[in-house]
Amino acid sequence: MSFTFTIIDDTDDAFLDTIKPIYDLLYENGVLITKTVWVYPPRDEPSSGDSLQNPEYLKFIQDIQAKGFEIGLHNVGSGDYTRDEILEGLEEYREKLGGYPDIHINHSYNKDSIYGGHKRFNFPFNKIVKMLYPQYAKNFEGEIRKSQYFWGDEHKKIIKFSRNHEFGGINTLKYDPRTPYIDPKRSEFCNLWFSSTFAPNQWVFNELINETTIDQLERENGTCIVFTHLGYFMRDGQIDPGFKSTIEYLGRKKGNYKPVSDVLNDIIEKRVTEGKPRAPKLRSLVKARMELQHLMTRVKFRWMTKLDDYAFKDLKKEMFDEKD
Ligand SMILES: [Zn+2]
Incomplete structure (x- = not known):
């Protein structure tokens, strides 16, 4: 029996000194994943994290890329970026990392996000999401042609995979x-969408991803694509012990560990060899079910287990509202 495990790592709060030990741990255990990056430093408060402008951090990113980790985009930076800045940022990304990213995930409240926030949901869930997240009152305009934040056309040309719904179990x-x-x-400006397991911080990660659930994933021959912020996982010079032992457990297990785009491309290839379409078109009813499950996951971690970033931010005062 085998299983597939990967992570889509949102770059929020990732600084060279706190993120490098985590990638060293992943590498030592053969767990190759996808790290997103910012081209520019954050321009909005209280977001923080390194960007490709820091030469030492850039060297680290190039190093993990050479080791087999995938690098993806998390908007060109945190804050609102205009079309011209984004296009320049994409060129800078290409020059520094040798090509455009295959994968992009929206960062929280950037106006230039593509189908950001509530826009990922159809009626009526979009209205509910807007109520749950008042910050989404601000509009997202990355896919609005007349907006100065529009870059949907370039996104469609460059980006193969976009992240959407999230679920509260290991087998995504x-x-x-x-x-x-x-x-x-949402096809005019996006190509293919993927789902992930919702683990925004180490609390949720350890709840959902541990030895017991990995054994379960293996029994189910399943595939796990976890969304998280690895930039949170080091505190006081120590990698979160739960995360550390889980990664070491994965290292001993010898599952199938590849970056997110490789995992998704393998799925596509398998479909093609089986004579199926590369990617199914999602029907509204199926999407509605996923939207409901996504919302229930958010509600569970916000109000029932209180492990999501709304609770987590109380631990670290400078931490913001729930971030993507
Ligand atoms: Zn983010």
């Missing part, structure tokens, strides 16, 4: 066997 594909899929309502 059990919740969404159609990943990666086409969302006909």
Whole structure:
């Protein structure tokens, strides 16, 4: 029996000195994942983290890329970026990392996000999401042609995979066997969408990803794509012990560990060899079910287990509202 495990790492709060030990740990255990980056330093408060402008950090990113980790984009920076800045940022990304990213994930409240926030949801869930997250009152305009934040055309040309719905269990594909899929309502500026397991911080990560659930993933021959912020995982010079022992457990298990785009491309290839379409078009009813599950996951971690970033931020005062 085998299983697939990968992480999509949101770059929030990732500084060279706190993120390098985590990638060293992953590398030592053969767990190759996808790290997103910012081209520019954050321009909004209280976001923080290194960007490709820091030469030492850039060297680290190039080094992990050479080791087999995938690098993806998390908007060109934290804050609002205009089209010209984004296009320049993408060129700088290409020059520094040898090519454009295959994967992009939206960062929290950037106006230039593509189908950001509530826009990932259809009616009526989009209205509910807007109520749950008042910050989404600010509009997202990355896919609005007349906006100065528009870059949807370039996004469609460059980016193959975009992140959407999140679920509260380790076997991501059990919740969404159609990943990666086409969302006909969001196809003008996006290509393929993928789902992930919702683990925004180490509290949720350790709850959902541990020896017991990894054994379960293996029994199910499952695929786990975890969304998290590894930039949070080091405190006082120490990697979170739960995370550390889980990664070491994965290292001993010898599962299938590849970056997110490789995992998704393997799924596509398997479909093609089986004579199926590369990616299914998502029907509204299926999307509605995933939207409901996504919302229930958010509600569970916000109000029931209180492990999500709303609670987590109380631990670290400078930490912001729930971030993507
Ligand atoms: Zn983010």
